[in-house]
Every structure is written in C-alpha cells, then in structure tokens.
Amino acid sequence: MTKEEIEKFVSQCIVNNNPWTLRILSQEVFEKLSKSRQILYLCCFGLLAPTTHNTVPQQFHITSSGLEISLDEKSILPASDPIGRQAQISLGCVIKNIEIAGLYYGWKENLTLNETPSNFPLRLELRANRFSGGELDF
Numbered sequence: 001m002t003k004e005e006i007e008k009f010v011s012q013c014i015v016n017n018n019p020w021t022l023r024i025l026s027q028e029v030f031e032k033l034s035k036s037r038q039i040l041y042l043c044c045f046g047l048l049a050p051t052t053h054n055t056v057p058q059q060f061h062i063t064s065s066g067l068e069i070s071l072d073e074k075s076i077l078p079a080s081d082p083i084g085r086q087a088q089i090s091l092g093c094v095i096k097n098i099e100i101a102g103l104y105y106g107w108k109e110n111l112t113l114n115e116t117p118s119n120f121p122l123r124l125e126l127r128a129n130r131f132s133g134g135e136l137d138f
Contacts, residue, residue, distance in 0.1 A: 009037060010044065019047040030105045038105070039067050045101035051090035053077055058094045069095060 015021035022044050030038060043060045046069075051057060055075040061068040069091065076087045102108070 006040060009040060013041060013044050019044065022048065027105060036062055038107075042098050042101050042105070042107070043067070046094040046098045049090070049093035049097040051093065052086035053080065055087065055090065057087040057090045067098075069098075 013023050013025075015023070025033075025041065030041065033041065039062050043062075046058060046060070047056075055077065057071055057075040059070045059072045061070065071084070071087060071091055073084070073087075076084045081087055
C-alpha cells in the first residue's frame with residue numbers, strides 16, 4: 001500500500017484524527033479486508049495504548065510476513081527515561097493492545113525477539129487462526 005492509501009484507510013477508521021474515535025468493525029467486515037489492511041486496522045488499536053508522558057514510542061512496519069514493531073528512540077525522553085525503560089514498557093502496552101484486538105478478530109500472535117543487543121525492533125508476527133486455506137500470503 002502507498003502512504004496515501006494507508007492515510008485514507010486510517011482516516012476511514014479514525015474520525016477527525018482522534019484515535020479514541022476508532023470505528024469498531026464487525027468481524028464480518030474485518031474478514032473482508034485484505035490481510036495488510038487487517039494488520040493496519042489492528043495497529044490502530046495499538047495507538048490507544050497507554051504510554052508514558054503521552055509519547056508515541058512505536059513505529060509500525062507491515063511486511064510480507066507480518067508486522068514489525070520497533071522502538072522510535074527519538075520518542076525517549078532522556079531527562080525522565082535515561083535508559084529507555086519507560087518507553088519499552090509503553091511499547092509492551094502497544095503490543096498487548098494489538099494482541100487483544102487481534103484475538104477478538106480471530107488472529108493469534110507470535111512475538112519474536114530479534115538478536116540485537118537491545119532486543120529492538122521487536123517482530124510481532126500475526127497469523128490468522130480462523131481463516132481457511134492454509135498459509136496466508138500477502
């Protein structure tokens with residue numbers, strides 16, 4: 001999807017750029033979305049997660065195999081969070097929100113930590129456990 005397509009889709013899900021007005025899709029409507037749009041929609045729930053100091057510590061990357069969530073180190077406030085601990089906790093809240101929304105819509109998640117020293121970016125692999133037809137390619 002292009003940046004414009006992403007922005008258009010998100011604007012259809014969120015009213016007036018306010019994440020708290022996220023439109024809750026029925027499971028039937030959700031299942032009709034493409035796999036990449038389903039993941040993008042689930043990312044909207046991540047935006048509702050509590051974060052320290054109302055920072056937005058996450059960056060989302062939709063890949064052919066799932067979703068990668070990484071820590072945006074620019075969002076770390078060095079005076080109050082010198083080692084990034086609070087940002088990492090906030091990132092965990094984002095991941096949990098996505099997991100809960102995904103479970104509601106019939107997805108299961110598989111969280112994999114990469115081998116970097118700081119364990120970022122995290123790789124959150126989303127897989128459908130309700131859809132038929134075997135493996136999902138998108």
